[in-house]
Amino acid sequence: MTYYNDLLKLCAFDESEILSQKDRLERTFQILGLGPADFEKAEARVNESFDIELMGIRKVLGIWLKELFDAVLAREEGKKIIYFGYPPFQYTGSVIKTAAGSKNDFYVGCPEIVICQTLGQIFDKLIPLLEAGETAGLPPGHAMCSLLQIKLGAIEKGFIPVPDLSIATSYFCDMGPKAEELMQNRYGYPVEYVDGSLDSPWGAWPDYDRETVYYLGGQVNRLFGTLKDKFGLEINEKVWEKAGLVCGKLYMSINELGKYLTADPVPLSVADTELILGIPTACTGIAVEEGPEAIRILAEEVGKRVEKGTGVVPKGSPRVVILLQSLSDTAVNHLIEEAGMAVPLTMVMLPPVRPPEPYPYPTLGEKRAEQAMFTGAYHSTYGWIKRNIDSLKLVDLDGVIYSYPFSCRPIVCTSKLTKLEIEKETGLPTLLLELDIYDKRNYSIASLRTRLEAFAEMLKAKKAQVNKEKAK
Secondary structure, rough: OOOOOHHHHOOOOOOHHHHHOOOHHHHHHHHHHOOOOHHHHHHHHHHHHHOOOHHHHHHHHHHHHHHHHHHOOOOOOOOOOEEOOOOOOOHHHHHHHHHHHOOEEEEEEOOHHHHHHHOOOEEEEEHHHHHHHHHOOOOOOOOOOOHHHHHHHHHHOOOOOOEEEEEEEEOOOHHHHHHHHHHHHHOEEEEEEEEOOOOOOOOOOOOOHHHHHHHHHHHHHHHHHHHHHHHHOOOOOOHHHHHHHHHHHHHHHHHHHHHHHHHOOOOOOOOHHHHHOOOOHOOOOOOHHHHHHHHHHHHHHHHHHHHHHHOOOOOOOOOEEEOOOOOOOHHHHHHHOOOOEEEEHHHHOOOOOOOOOOOOOOOOOHHHHHHHHHHHHOOOHHHHHHHHHHHOOOOOOEEEEEEEEEOOOHHOOOOOHHHHHHHHHHOOEEEEEEOOOOOHOOOOOHHHHHHHHHHHHHHHHHHHHHHHHHHH
């Protein structure tokens, strides 16, 4: 038995799969510098951090490892490589992969997220990549996005190959294109920059200035032109619809799981749901193919827990929504439940609000840009806040945890205003929780625990008072 067998079996690989993939597995682990001691530590970490009695969770962990193998070996296996930034523009990555057809000669993905989910959550080996990224041009102490430090460090150390094209998007985050320019100059690969504007006036959403859509739509259309000129990939309405159907299977499974997560008690830890929610934002390959079935299995298993009344915290515990889970540190994701609060959903799982009737834009890029306006985040600070508030009004909650990465300008700059507006319009107590969802060096677990425990006690006292008044 090889040193990696036990971990892979824990992550739902069967013996024949391990044998047939032996050369790929060992080459990946060689490139990443993972040896027997790393796998022994990872096995213990997976057992401790995730609900592995659920086959669905084990399969999802296995899917993330398969995505890691594909990302690391893409160049050696002769793939054309296209990276897209985080957060992606809708599901553009899957659209590009769909346009490539069934030849399977393209790797399209967001490898830094894949690395967080695997080298971070499973192996706890992100710090060397962060340090390599800092040394290569994104220094510590300057509020640089740690996710971009991970990407830079992974290319610098040869963990992931230099791409044939990288898509840098600044319609939400301005740090991505700046870091991509550094990497473009350092490694010589081409970058397509997709710009936008978040300058819509306060109070405008869901209305918008059409010039904003024309501008962002033009940028997206230019990207489509680059993909056609460079790779012969045709992006049109038919391709977009086909990609939507493929992604739709994944979202249908996630929605089915989400129905059970609203139960009281909540049947699944937020540490486990994070594994699910990262798939659509980072992956276009094996995770999209195998993810729907894995999540369907998980939904069935979680449904049985709901029937039995099994939960991760006691029934009647305060229910909170969080903005973001950690993509790298499972200890952070468990803190909320350890403090006695249940997390039925995150803000990305909030029910959508009904958009207004679309304007008849003539181009595909403009149509997709208008859809982005309706989501709020690419519209303005007001759009981001108002969209979340409108959705919060549709669910039964006791509080909100606005967990924001301190080095993420689009989110951190709206944090205090978001808290004020949520509390004013919904009455929900809101905790601002500063952390880093990619780099565990930038916060103290003990400090986060103290703040969460205090917030939980306040919510419990308030909930008890409400129940007492109802009983009168």
